[in-house]
Amino acid sequence: MIEMNKYTNWEIGEFLDNNLISNLKHGLIVSCQALEQEPLYGSEVMLSMAMAAQEGGAVGIRANTPRDIAAIKSKCSLPVIGLYKKHYPDSDVYITPTIVEVKEIVEAGADFVAIDATALARPNGELLGDFVRSLRANFPGTLIVADVSTFEEGVAAMDLGVDLVSTTMSGYTPHSLQQEQPDIALVARLSALGRTPVLAEGRIWTPEECVACLEAGAHAAVVGTAITRPQEITKKFVKSIHESFHKMEV
């Protein structure tokens, strides 16, 4: 039995002793998120999305806000990676920035908590290491997913003893690689360390890209927009039509 509050560097085999983590192996995690300004905003809709993902064979759900997480946990039996997007005036960190948001999503039933683990300055000048230590001390049963944007941030998060590292923020910090495709090179480099399991996340649009991420060593892949943001999916179709068909008409 692993002590989940142990602040240490586990080898990858030890991480996989944890069922919540090993059950995600080579699976698809569906991110079900809609912000207030989006057409699908609302916890009931997000619960429906999660149920659809479960029916389709997903191994986990990623969800934002205590309300959505609680709604999903009330009916969906998949483990939930919870986060809480909040903006503070003194920081660009917005994915579960402080322990205040952690508490709310843990109380809502999140199995994992996703936190920004980039090098960006945190609210109230808090250091990432202190935040992780406080999370471990206050919520010993909660697994930590570190959302990073670069290789160095991934290694730093591993050194802090987080449970999973996700490439979520690649392309969303000014100092990370900006590209339209998923950052498979980052997935490969972090996975090759053979340390903390890595989630491939961000701009995965096709099943082929998903498989490529797993082949690159990802423990699991997280897909959001391509499955749960129909306005963005629609835009892709419309753009394709415009670029090829309508151009020919001119």
Ligand SMILES: CC(=O)N[C@H](C=O)[C@@H](O)[C@H](O)[C@H](O)COP(=O)(O)O
């Ligand atoms: C950068 C950021 O804020 N990412 C958020 C993290 O929770 C979500 O908005 C993304 O939808 C999620 O990461 C999944 O990625 P994609 O939607 O590209 O498949």
